[in-house]
Amino acid sequence: MIRFIHSASAAAEFLGIETPPEWMAVDKIYPVLANSYYLGLIDRNNGFDDPVLRQILPDDAELDDLSSEFDPLAEAQQMIAPRMIRRFYDRVVVLVTAKCAGHCRFCFRKRLWKSDAELNDISNRELEDMVAALKAHPEIEEVLLSGGDPMMLADERLIEIIRVFSELEQIKVIRLGTRIPVMFPDRITGQLAEKLAEFEKLWVLTHFNHPNEVTPESSNACRKLISRGIWVLNQTVLLKGVNDSPEILEQLFRKLLAIKVKPHYLFHVDPVRGVRHFATGIEPGLEVLRYLRGRLSSLGTPTFAIDLPEGGGKVALQPDYEENGCFWDIHNKKLIKYPDKE
Numbered sequence: 001m002i003r004f005i006h007s008a009s010a011a012a013e014f015l016g017i018e019t020p021p022e023w024m025a026v027d028k029i030y031p032v033l034a035n036s037y038y039l040g041l042i043d044r045n046n047g048f049d050d051p052v053l054r055q056i057l058p059d060d061a062e063l064d065d066l067s068s069e070f071d072p073l074a075e076a077q078q079m080i081a082p083r084m085i086r087r088f089y090d091r092v093v094v095l096v097t098a099k100c101a102g103h104c105r106f107c108f109r110k111r112l113w114k115s116d117a118e119l120n121d122i123s124n125r126e127l128e129d130m131v132a133a134l135k136a137h138p139e140i141e142e143v144l145l146s147g148g149d150p151m152m153l154a155d156e157r158l159i160e161i162i163r164v165f166s167e168l169e170q171i172k173v174i175r176l177g178t179r180i181p182v183m184f185p186d187r188i189t190g191q192l193a194e195k196l197a198e199f200e201k202l203w204v205l206t207h208f209n210h211p212n213e214v215t216p217e218s219s220n221a222c223r224k225l226i227s228r229g230i231w232v233l234n235q236t237v238l239l240k241g242v243n244d245s246p247e248i249l250e251q252l253f254r255k256l257l258a259i260k261v262k263p264h265y266l267f268h269v270d271p272v273r274g275v276r277h278f279a280t281g282i283e284p285g286l287e288v289l290r291y292l293r294g295r296l297s298s299l300g301t302p303t304f305a306i307d308l309p310e311g312g313g314k315v316a317l318q319p320d321y322e323e324n325g326c327f328w329d330i331h332n333k334k335l336i337k338y339p340d341k342e
């Protein structure tokens with residue numbers, strides 16, 4: 001049975017350690033929320049450098065950055081209805097809740113769950129307003145349910161929300177963004193998976209960051225969805241001190257492929273206040289792609305992307321393999337001329 005842990009001191013007690021004073025200071029601004037399953041993945045031999053611990057428990061660096069914005073991607077300015085963000089021509093993001101199975105320290109929507117945040121679950125009125133906004137823009141064909149974590153809603157409410165969008169003929173794809181398979185896999189029951197599978201338009205986008213998160217439990221949660229015909233793709237954030245190593249990411253992507261979850265995106269950390277200490281810089285992300293090119297198939301290799309400030313959208317980045325009409329081979333050892341057309 002999962003147990004939710006709502007404070008830095010309770011998390012420290014769970015781990016059997018003294019509460020570090022800096023955890024208490026961070027907890028006041030960016031509250032700690034964890035659970036017994038996810039904290040159970042921490043290998044205490046790694047001390048404070050454990051990759052799961054670094055994702056879920058505080059770091060005083062969260063308080064260092066006072067100049068970055070909480071919403072540098074300008075989501076608030078791109079709303080076409082309350083809680084509905086439109087950045088791209090054919091799709092919108094819907095913030096259905098601010099609740100999560102744990103507060104990830106690198107979260108780019110920290111503003112939704114920091115101590116002074118106030119965002120309730122989506123109301124019927126808000127849903128109606130969104131439907132009206134979509135009908136006014138028939139070119140929008142895709143809805144991404146996000147938050148927070150939509151799977152924190154009760155089954156009935158989640159299904160009701162998916163049904164509202166699914167019944168709109170103009171909507172062809174519904175993406176459900178969730179970290180539940182990773183952080184609270186028992187939440188995905190056979191019954192929930194059965195109900196979700198009724199929606200042909202539904203895709204699940206999950207969020208594994210480290211091979212240690214691919215456990216029998218999280219694999220089983222994904223299997224429940226996949227075996228019922230729901231596609232599951234994964235997004236990873238490149239995080240300094242967690243997964244900023246080509247070898248670790250190769251392990252992660254191989255493990256995901258083995259459970260039939262397609263590595264879809266590898267994102268650089270967004271320039272959000274309180275998360276910048278996780279930023280690696282862009283070059284290490286390109287290095288990961290260079291390393292993977294000779295080792296892993298395209299099925300296992302995600303697209304590396306940055307999300308531009310000011311609502312500029314995602315930009316996919318690739319290493320540059322070309323030099324004077326020649327291209328580096330897949331092992332980056334030799335330049336080979338490509339016989340392009342005259």
Ligand code: SF4
Binds near residue numbers: 099101102103106108
């Ligand atoms: S589950 Fe997603 S929305 Fe929630 S804290 Fe983690 S990254 Fe942020």
